[in-house]
Amino acid sequence: MLVDSHCHLDFPDFAEDLDGIVARAETAGIGRIVTISTRVRRLDALLAITGKYAPVYCSVGTHPHQADEEDGIPADELIALTKHPKVVALGEAGLDYFYEHGSREAQERGFRTHIAAARATGLPLVIHTREADEDCERILVDEMTKGAFRAVLHCYTGGRKLAMKAIDLGLSISFTGILTFKKSDELRALAAELPADRIMVETDAPYLAPGKFRGKRNEPAYVVEVAKVLAEARGVSLEEISRQTSENFFRLFSKVPA
Structure with a gap:
């Protein structure tokens, strides 16, 4: 068994095909x-999907692109x-300095608020970070000094320094179809180096279709392709990667029934 720990089933790309996707x-x-929230104010759409499909769960949070739009939502509201029984994580929240659709100040406020909610609930925070390693x-x-929290750096494309600091802090790292791209040698090398109990796989669908599907709409079934490349990079079997990443998922996303 594998788990797609991060996709966006509420996006318009899937509107006419959800039954087929699942x-x-x-x-x-x-x-x-796990279908991941990008706007707290649109949580109802995610809950409707999770209510229809038993294997599907969701998070609640504000993507850094929407940081200004949803600036000021308090941790108590997230908590x-x-x-809801199908809400199993916070986020995705964090920093995106590549597009900077949200102001850096609002992104940081939102990031810290989501960390506070993760700390209070014990649920994992799904972290989005792009071109913002420092x-x-x-x-x-800084936040870990205020009390421990659990989190995963999703769709990891950052540097080795941030990845290793995240590992030191007890966090996890998740990989997408980017791992399969021809120019991702450094990312595959990092994936091979990380501790086995801290790695996960995801699609970030509808984006970042892996390998042979590149250029097409991504979907959760394609997480198998990410797992194949991760297994190859680490020199283990697909069966071993499937077992390990699934165990890691259920340990981190402990609200999801195994």
């Missing part, structure tokens, strides 16, 4: 899917929303 994932051996590390180190 069915193909199940056929491919994907036992659980209250996690009471500030991401600064915030993670």
